Amino acid sequence: MLQxxxxxxxxxxxxxxxxxxHEKELSQARERLVAERRALPWVKVDKNYVFDGPNGKVTLGDLFKGRPQLVVQHVMFTPDWEAACKSCSFWVDGFDRMVPHLAARDTSMVAISLAPVTKLEAFKARMGWSFDWVSSGHNGFNYDYEVSFTQAQIDKGVPRYNFGATPFYGPELPGISVFYRTEAGEIFHTYSCFARGIDMMNAAYQYLDLTPLGRHEDGLPYPMDWVRLRDEYQPQAAKGACCHG
Incomplete structure (x- = not known):
């Protein structure tokens, strides 16, 4: 039994x-942080990004679906992989059913990956997901928004991920980017977050943080070693309290 x-x-x-x-202190601090985030300056998007979607070519502007705001989930899925990153999929499982709620508040959401759209659609069907997912394999979007890196960049060893706060440790890394589109069609990049910055968007982790065991990741080779694709978990019998003593 837990002591x-x-x-x-x-x-x-x-x-x-x-x-x-203490929780109220954190909530008030978070409200100040959110207000500060909304006040950040914007950067105009001058490139005409064209993506491969299941029904053909689509532009970055098309992904807004007539709404002023767009949230992009950068999902790690290289062209030579047969499945998306298990950890990114852990996040995606949480936002899939959120899309209609975001749309009600003038916000569209899309996943973007380097893998070809045929692989994206096949994996999407396997997971039972319904959100929009497009391929950036034929443009520089992933590299411009610093979630994909060339071997030359990695070899050079100059950190760029998470605004230079995190060294390279692979050609693909997770993130979220946000864009705003004016009525005139101008698009602006307003926000991006990476690494621990996306932690707050994982509802499962937030629920685990409420429990006595928490995320229960101590002693693992790395914190998310336990995560699997949703259809790859092995059925387990419920564990009694004696199993933790």
Whole structure:
């Protein structure tokens, strides 16, 4: 059994209310951070990016679907892979059903990867996903928004991922980018986040953070070693408390 302090309901409420004060501090800090994020300056997108979609060529402007805002999930999936990154898929499982809710608030969402659209569609069908997913394999979008890197960049050893805060450790890395489109059709890049910055968008992790065991990743070769594609988990019997002692 987990070794933990056991108290009365009244004692628990005292501790919980003390923790609530800290949660409120974090919520208020987050609100300030969100306001600061909205106030960031924008960069005009001058390149005419054309992507391969399941129904043919589409531009970056097309991906907005007539809405002013676009969120791009950069999903790691190189042309020579047969499946998308398992960790990126962990995130994607969470946002798939969110798309209609975002659309109701003038925001479109799309996944973009380097792999050809035939592979994207096949994997999308396997996972039962319904969101839009296009290929950037014939343009420089992934490289311009610094989620894909050439071997020459990696060999040079100058960190560019996460605004230079994280060294290279592979040709593909995850991220999220946000764009705004004016009524005149001008497109602006407003925000990107990478590495731990995308952590907040994983609902499963946020739920695990509420539990006594948390993410339960200590002792693994790397934190997300346990993650599998949704259809590759082996059925497991429920574990009793004695299994943690």
């Amino acid at each position: 933990h302090q056991i108290v009365s309901r009244e004692q628990w409420l005292v501790a919980r209310k003390a923790h609530l004060a």
